[in-house]
Amino acid sequence: MRAEPITAEQVKAAIEAAVPGCRVQVLANASPSGQHSLILDHEHAAEAARFLRDDPTLRLDYCSNATGVDWLDSELSEKVKVKKLVDGAETEVEEVRKTKVPGYLEAVYHLYSVEKKHGPVIVRMRTGDRKEDVHLPSLTGVWRSAEFQEREIFDLYGVIFDGHPDLRRLLMWDEFKDYPMRKDYVPPADDDDLVGAERSGG
Amino acid sequence: MRAGLGGVMDEELKNLKAELSKHGVFTTTFEELYNWGRKNSVWPLTFGLACCAIEMIATTMARYDLARFGAEVFRASPRQADLIIVSGTVTKKMAPQVVRLYNQMPEPKYVIAMGACAISGGPFRDGYNVLKGIDRYIPVDVHIPGCPPRPEALIDAFMTLQKKIDAQQLTGEDRPRHLKEDLPSEFPVPEYGEHDLEPPNNAEVWNPLKVIQK
Amino acid sequence: MLGIGIIQGLVETARNFFGSYTSKQRLTTVQFPDERLIQPEAARVFPFLVYDTDDWEKGLRCVACKICEVECPPQCISITKSADKKPDYSGIYSGKPQFYPEKFDIDVSVCMSCQICVEVCPFEAIKMDNAFELSTDDRFGGLMWDKQRLAMPNSHYQAIHPTDAAESDAALAEKKAKAEAKPAAAAAAAPAKPAPEKAGAATER
Numbered sequence: 001m002r003a004e005p006i007t008a009e010q011v012k013a014a015i016e017a018a019v020p021g022c023r024v025q026v027l028a029n030a031s032p033s034g035q036h037s038l039i040l041d042h043e044h045a046a047e048a049a050r051f052l053r054d055d056p057t058l059r060l061d062y063c064s065n066a067t068g069v070d071w072l073d074s075e076l077s078e079k080v081k082v083k084k085l086v087d088g089a090e091t092e093v094e095e096v097r098k099t100k101v102p103g104y105l106e107a108v109y110h111l112y113s114v115e116k117k118h119g120p121v122i123v124r125m126r127t128g129d130r131k132e133d134v135h136l137p138s139l140t141g142v143w144r145s146a147e148f149q150e151r152e153i154f155d156l157y158g159v160i161f162d163g164h165p166d167l168r169r170l171l172m173w174d175e176f177k178d179y180p181m182r183k184d185y186v187p188p189a190d191d192d193d194l195v196g197a198e199r200s201g202g
Numbered sequence: 203m204r205a206g207l208g209g210v211m212d213e214e215l216k217n218l219k220a221e222l223s224k225h226g227v228f229t230t231t232f233e234e235l236y237n238w239g240r241k242n243s244v245w246p247l248t249f250g251l252a253c254c255a256i257e258m259i260a261t262t263m264a265r266y267d268l269a270r271f272g273a274e275v276f277r278a279s280p281r282q283a284d285l286i287i288v289s290g291t292v293t294k295k296m297a298p299q300v301v302r303l304y305n306q307m308p309e310p311k312y313v314i315a316m317g318a319c320a321i322s323g324g325p326f327r328d329g330y331n332v333l334k335g336i337d338r339y340i341p342v343d344v345h346i347p348g349c350p351p352r353p354e355a356l357i358d359a360f361m362t363l364q365k366k367i368d369a370q371q372l373t374g375e376d377r378p379r380h381l382k383e384d385l386p387s388e389f390p391v392p393e394y395g396e397h398d399l400e401p402p403n404n405a406e407v408w409n410p411l412k413v414i415q416k
Numbered sequence: 417m418l419g420i421g422i423i424q425g426l427v428e429t430a431r432n433f434f435g436s437y438t439s440k441q442r443l444t445t446v447q448f449p450d451e452r453l454i455q456p457e458a459a460r461v462f463p464f465l466v467y468d469t470d471d472w473e474k475g476l477r478c479v480a481c482k483i484c485e486v487e488c489p490p491q492c493i494s495i496t497k498s499a500d501k502k503p504d505y506s507g508i509y510s511g512k513p514q515f516y517p518e519k520f521d522i523d524v525s526v527c528m529s530c531q532i533c534v535e536v537c538p539f540e541a542i543k544m545d546n547a548f549e550l551s552t553d554d555r556f557g558g559l560m561w562d563k564q565r566l567a568m569p570n571s572h573y574q575a576i577h578p579t580d581a582a583e584s585d586a587a588l589a590e591k592k593a594k595a596e597a598k599p600a601a602a603a604a605a606a607p608a609k610p611a612p613e614k615a616g617a618a619t620e621r
Binding site: 264265266267270318321322323324325326327335337342343344345346347348349351352354355357358359361362366 | 444445446447448449452453461462489490523524525526527528529548549550551552553554555558559
């Protein structure tokens, strides 16, 4: 019999109690599925994952899927009321303030418990940025099924998993240089593509 | 595609044969015999890539029997096969292997591109790993459109191939590739480049229609 | 007994083998091309453009609205809309001249037979054919179909998909009746004002 479904806050509290120093953030999901995810920090991710797998109440022993997400550098613009000197008089002016939000890559893991028949608990890890700081700890040591999934994330997004036993490209060939699933990937030009030429009008 | 044997000589030959066969004398030409033998025992290579492979397997099974046409055994080794039925999406990672298999087949060899993906990349043509049609690297004899084509469509393509083989002439300018010494029977295998296969197509084989936009 | 499984399997094979000489049910091979399976009514392969009357160009139903071009998932349809309007030869648009496709190409080597173009067409102008013996050795000449190759009469549609054709004809007749009823009603309601002109234009959308 299924008991009350486990909430993200409960899991967050459990992880923070079991793994001291671990910072867990809950990322709420506003869609009807309501699948909230937990953002783990890099240093304690492996330990937190081991806790999730071994804890008697959670027993999340099955990592069904691991996928990558690419967030581009974006600009957040918000309208702010500012007091400014206009024509000698102090008035409130609405100003558009733009803040640059740096982009990052994410690895998202979907965890289920075959033993306890509950799930999914969704765990995320974010990289520092999209260019240099793209290292994440590998969770293959905890869930073996993450091995090929992490290789796919490496192949298509460029995230380097530290501690992965065999990190090389999976779908593309080894000499390939780009990361195809990134949002700024440009496919190679195909000027003899017949239908494509017609489609784009020339 | 040549419609068939042409020329006055062939007409006279046909009339002669018809006359003789009325008297119970069966005659043939070397060419006919050669082509008849070749077209009725085309042995394909076991080569299925994706969903079209399932239709190809269905064609070999009891309901639509491809063995009736001579494709009795699907050979596992390219050295023993005459025909490669490229059935399914050809990924760029797999493309050099397809060309290598084709090179290893002895002449005369034929290629059937089965399904939308093998002809042109099909519904997945925008994919990062999809080759937009195997005719970029090897010459294709018959194309079968469909996604996937019915087993009967594959049989129909087989018959088209048989007609093509039947129309081959052993001597003269129109003789097939395997009887011309100067034409290649092996094609260069593409290499894995940094962003795409190198070369992206084989210019001697790939002749796309140039669309003149108004 | 050791080997009972193999013997049972061989008995089944023997039953099929010898039975195929006597019973048609056991001989499942359909000797294509001499015998053909009867295709179910909903069988579909590639699209075709419907035309009414005998003239394929003048009676073509398509008005080049380009919805099918936009909705096609692998983008294999390519349409050029005409600059002028052609007269309503077949009468299904109540005499109102319509745009027509100057160029309507379908790259059949890309088409995946999803039928989305048929589902989104508001004019019952494109339907699915069931002819599949289309193998060719010429990819560009034989598999890039233009307007003329695609045009088939409505009688062909009625022959291959009778139920769907009946529904389609009924829908078109209903649409035409509605289009012609509105201006007639408006003319009856306000005979003094030149209302039929405006009302007719509004309903022909």
